Amino acid sequence: MLKLPVSKMDELFSLINSERTLYMPLEKNSEICFDKWSSDASIRLDKLNTVKSPKDFFFPASENIAAFKTKGKEIIMDDIRSEIEPFALFGVRACDAESFNLLDLIFLNDKDFVDTFYESRRQNGIIITTACNEPEETCFCNVFNIDAANPGGDISTWIIDDTLYWNSLTKKGSGLTEKIKKMFEQADESEIADHQAKISGVINKLPFKDLSLDGFTGEALIEKFSSNQWEEICHTCLSCGTCTFICPTCHCYDIQDFDTGKEIHRIKCWDSCMYYDFTLMAHGNPRTSLLERFRQRYMHKLVYFPENNDGAYACVGCGRCVQKCPISMNIVKVAKALKYEGMK
């Protein structure tokens, strides 16, 4: 473990930025989101969760995967793929860092169908996490065995009073550390123990810390799917895309052809199961009602995903949906409603 006075962080950022483009939570146009660092940027490491998760660094909201034009009867394909520059994300929270591992299960795990766009971003990105000094009441990462006091990624950091602690976890992380090591002093893990205990103390007081997902398994598929709770909990859902678009683990996408007037762009873009045209096909839509679409989102996260991925839920407890749903519906309320019926 290494350490550095917080007063030298700017110097550190500048050094990292000379190795690879550095992104972190910045405030711009009264919005806090991950953006390109510069020496005069307004850094907001105090903000726990950015509204948009940093998943779009690997899985962008919209991406051009091919372009083509026609010339007479000929179709000319352009390879529009550009090289991904090496980059680093600083200040990623434990929950968001874990979300990348879940996205890997989708885009990388099946060796016959690797998403090479995603893969090259993953290979070129280094994730530097920061422990959460002050978890919010909406956080429930602990439910998914994620430790906010001990975040993952390639490098984890802790900002404790005037000191930044730095610990590499992966080969990629050590590679970067090696290049900037001269800035740091050696530190001992025991120096952060009290701080970690303090964070765990807060986690223990979080309102959702005891949320139970017992019984959300593939075996319970039919029971959960046919629960009579769905109608009530989805009744006032607006069918908007807020919950899916801000969620770090939602990963459904659509592929559409877009006519720019000069050529056709084939774009891959985020999709939302809450939208009426989700999985719309020539014959129509397999899910025609709001209830079916709403149910899809939560069944996917709490039942189908764990069934297909060794029990891993497609949620990291970041609490974004708890904070931002316009009608205050969220995965916690859904899990509780469905659980309730299971116990009856």
Next chain:
Amino acid sequence: MQRVEGEIKQKAHELLKSGVVSSVLAWKKGDLVYDAAPAFFKSPNALEDMVYNGFCCSNLSKYLIEKDSENEKVLVFLKPCDTYSLNQLLSNHRVIKDKIYAVGIGCDGKIDIEKLRAKGVKGILEIEEDGESLKIQTLYGDETCVRRDILLEKCLNCKGKDHMVYDELIGSELSEETALGDKFSQVDELEKMSSDDRFEFWRCELSKCIRCNACRNVCPSCTCRKCVFDNPHSGVNAKVNVTDFEENMFHIIRAFHVAGRCSDCGECTRVCPQGIPLQLLNRKFIKDINNFYGDFQAGETVESRSPLFDYNFEDIEPNVISKGRGIN
């Protein structure tokens, strides 16, 4: 508003039990102090979870649309501002009055939890509404806050505490005035900018848009059965900004489409996860309509016709605008 909560529960109980209505549209208690959700209650037992407090922000009138296709009558509780939306829906024939029983309820302004967070308050566990001050218990100690400082944008520009349409009133005498001043002052500021600065302002704001469509879907004036943006053949994408002008396009079209029907209920601004000041677009249209055709408030009465739907020979023709000049 504690008293109002008790009385509206009682009213709901009475009308459900007697069979006058088959469901009640109100707010349901959540897990946190501020996350009351709009909900339909179908049995007297369910009413236990009903709440009415400073966090019951949502405008329930939109949920009444197309209730006429169901064979039931709904009891709905509406704050003063929500009744403008109901009137608007009634005059557009999107809600049938016979299918609803509207109870107007008192309101002393609703709280914007995001404004509280923006003040640096973290880990919010309890909020006690004590007149003009709020006592907040957090994971990191106690805080206090002046209620007025964290009211929703819509409440700071409240249209007044009278209900425009109702079958019955509960607690309206307890309402408290929350409006702070001129609702067009921010629009005036924008109008004073050069057109390039104003263009830049909107480019910055709208570039934050994630195309979640929450603003559209919550809007009681957006009631098309199928939105043009949901048409795959429209050439614009509903879920993503394919070009860097698409989100601008979406907002321009939406603002034009609700012009004259927007009652300034403030829901779009409230729900935008990115904090885009959408009210400014709508208020610019409202201001211009007032200037061109005389003061008009959408939803004030059911009979009133929006100046944009009406035509008379005195109407001005504000259609020739040279770039950079704008109309004031």
